[in-house]
Amino acid sequence: MHPPSTTSKRLHYSCLLALRRPCRPRRLDLSRFQSTAALGVRSHLPPDSVPDPKKPPQISDQEWELRTGRAIYIIQQTLPEFFNTGLVTSIDTTTGGPRQAHGTLNPLTTPSANPLETSTSPDNDVDSIYSSNVRLSYTPPVALPAPFPQTLHIEGMPMYIASSAFVRHTLNALYSDLKVVLNKVAVETPKSPAAGDPQLPLKPRPKSREKSLFVGLTATGLARVSGAAGEWEVNSTYTFSPLTGLIHIHTVNSIHPAPHQAVYHALRASLGNVFGGEPSRPGAAGAVEVPRGPADTASTQL
Secondary structure, three states, X not given: OOOXXXXXXXXXXXXXXXXXXXXXXXXXXXXXXXXXXXXXXXXXXXXXOOOOOOOOOOOOHHHHHHHHHHHXXXXXXXHHHHHHHOOEEEXXXXXXXXXXXXXXXXXXXXXXXXXXXXXXXXXXXXXXXXXXXXEEEEOOOOOOOOOOOOXXXXXXXXXXXXXXXXXXXXXXXXXXXXXXXXXXXXXXXXXXXXXXXXXXXXXXXXXXXOOEEEEEEEEEXXXXXXXXXXXEEEEEEEEEOOOOOOEEEEEEEEEEOOOOHHHHHHHHHHOOOOOOOOOOOOOOOOOXXXXXXXXXXXXXXX
């Protein structure tokens, strides 16, 4: 029988030491996991693309109906008091009541004021019924001379608020006992398609987001100088955005009798060459589109 080799003795000795050594639990090295977290491994992954700040967020059909219904209610309730309270653009979510537009311009006392400086900053406690880029347009029955375009067209909440302030303060200066009476308020939606073959199964159709509000009103007042009665019939259409449910187009369909040409010159001078002259810089708040030819004029017909 051969004696054990030196290698066998060393192996035998190592086994004995391993059996006698107490068992100690291994520590888990968390540094590797922390490094993976630092590399972006998270339980909640971010969206694949960054949302576009210029694109309004998608809202549900229920929220869209709520916004349009709220706007219709505010317009119907507040227009008769326009010459007393001014333009109402939003509702206060804390009180539930209508809220007057901020920073309205009085062109009679501040003829050099800049309408773009009116306050239109967002408020978390206010739900506006108008889009920030709301458009107002009116086509006079008789074309105005240059530099006025065929269709008067402004865009943006600052200019929209300033133009409403101009109308209110100007008429209040010339007339007393001003009143507004609503003759017609009608919600206009696209008609449902005609029924097809009753034998065919009905397919669910996506909910339509086309809605506008027609408002016909009469404004009356007494001239402060002569005491003669004044009366104007105004028909307008408010169109709601299919994305946000806010009013994004306000078209004045008709004004009878039509405003005198001097009114447009006063409006243009008060609001900084609006409806004519050099157009505002691209992207500016309250930009004014000034058509310069037949093609441009046709594009502004709403």
